[in-house]
Amino acid sequence: MLDRVEDSPLYPLANPRSIALFGASNRGDSMGTSHLLSLLHLGFEGPLYPIHPTEKQVLGIKAYRDPGELPEVPDLALLVLPTRVVPEVLEACGKSGIRHAIVVSGGFREVGGEGVLLERRLKEIAARYRIRFLGPNCIGVANPHHRLNTTFFQFDGRAGYVGLASQSGSFVTQMFKFLDNMELGFSTAFSVGNEADVDIVDAMEYLGACPRTKVIALYIEGITRGRYFLETARSIVPHKPIVAFYAGGSGAGKRASFSHTGAMAGSDRVYDGAFRQCGIIRASSVTELFDFCWVLATQPRPRGARVIIQTHSGGPGAAAADACDRSGLQIPNLSSETKERLAPFVPPTGSLSNPVDMTYHKDPTHYFEELPRILLEDEGADMLLVYFLLPTQLVEQTLGRMGVPRDRIREETNKFIDEHAKAICALPGAHRKPLVGYTFRDLKERFILRLRSGGIPVFPEPARAARAMRALVEYARACGH
Secondary structure, three states: OOOOHHHOOOHHHHOOOOEEEEOOOOOOOOHHHHHHHHHHHHOOOOOEEEEOOOOOEEOOEEOEOOHHHOOOOOOEEEEOOOHHHHHHHHHHHHHOOOOEEEEOOOOOHHHOOHHHHHHHHHHHHHHHHOOEEEOOOOOEEEEHHHOEEOOOOOOOOOEEEEEEEEOOHHHHHHHHHHHHOOOOOEEEEEEOOOOOOOOHHHHHHHHHHOOOOOEEEEEEOOOOOHHHHHHHHHHHOOOOOEEEEEOOOOHHHHHHHHHHHOOOOOOHHHHHHHHHHHOOEEEOOHHHHHHHHHHHHHOOOOOOOEEEEEEOOHHHHHHHHHHHHHOOOEOOOOOHHHHHHHOOOOOOOOEOOOOEEOOOOOOHHHHHHHHHHHHHOOOOOOEEEEEOOOOHHHHHHHHHHOOOOHHHHHHHHHHHHHHHHHHHHOHHHHHOOOEEEEOOOOOOOHHHHHHHHOOOOEEOOHHHHHHHHHHHHHHHHHOOO
């Protein structure tokens, strides 16, 4: 494992100070132009140098005929060109001193035939000039912390803590909005494409050392450097969780992976065993991939698999208990001491069993402060799963009945919701136990948004919450807890 992320050969790829762009033009339908527009949209702060044989300016930026004419040697070259000219352009980059490149262009190993020979030539040129490059057949890097987006989709999400290494290019771009809807964002996302030079292991090593990355997500279609992959993962996992989605396990997946990047997918069982050996948590879908990343990055490691469920009513509680059981989690009985402490807050119509069902409460602070605190202090609880329900309209009506002036109701409602959300968000850190939520309400309600932005994962149904909590248990065991 790297001691410093700056020591990674990928550091200039993910944090370039300047970029030369091959393929951008004044034509709006040009793919290279889309990549330049993405860089401009996110506000890349370094110099951009379009290289074009005839244009004097590209999108108002001074253009150059050849990389040798540039006023400096750029940190990075971005190539979005016809396949046949890519090798000679990469050689021109090497001669001008450029040592890092992203080859977006496709038509190499993944198409077979002459494409295989062209990719071999790329590798030979890169070795001759000591160029490290991503691709070919990739979209490069998105590092919103550095205002870098070399993809053809403009980035409007947030900078975050999820690091991604993907053998699919467009997968990175499809996840921009997907993560944003979960109140999450990328630290850095790599599209490695055909892995002619830089591969998924190199990207994983970079993310392992990246201080902005709390959890690593892998989208895998096939691994070539198996032993180094396992060794690298083993060195990272004790310090940072890794979650993988393997898309090549089925027959259809194998065929799709090979036609996509030329990756040779292997047996599903082999990958399952390999992940288990090195402590990687396996996701069975893209949704699980980021659900697991979410809880692993925000919640403490649990001591075991015992879950206490807190709810307002029987239905959500029963659904959560069933989901936990199906995910291999335990639903323990509460201790007599915990029941005694809960008794003043739970009405006769409620339940002191697990799930703890409060049914009705005159003072909502009990549900959001006293109850979860008491439950987290139970020695038999490793994790707490809470059903969250605090509609803005209900709070406004309650405050109105309490005599709050109409012109102050909205302000006081927001203050009330924010204070309770803040109190809940402090609980996992204070008790060193995970707290995960679920709701059947709108995820865009103020209360849920405040919880999510404060580090509490809140899922739209209990099954996803339970599977994510199971991932916490698996990671704790992989780390020896």
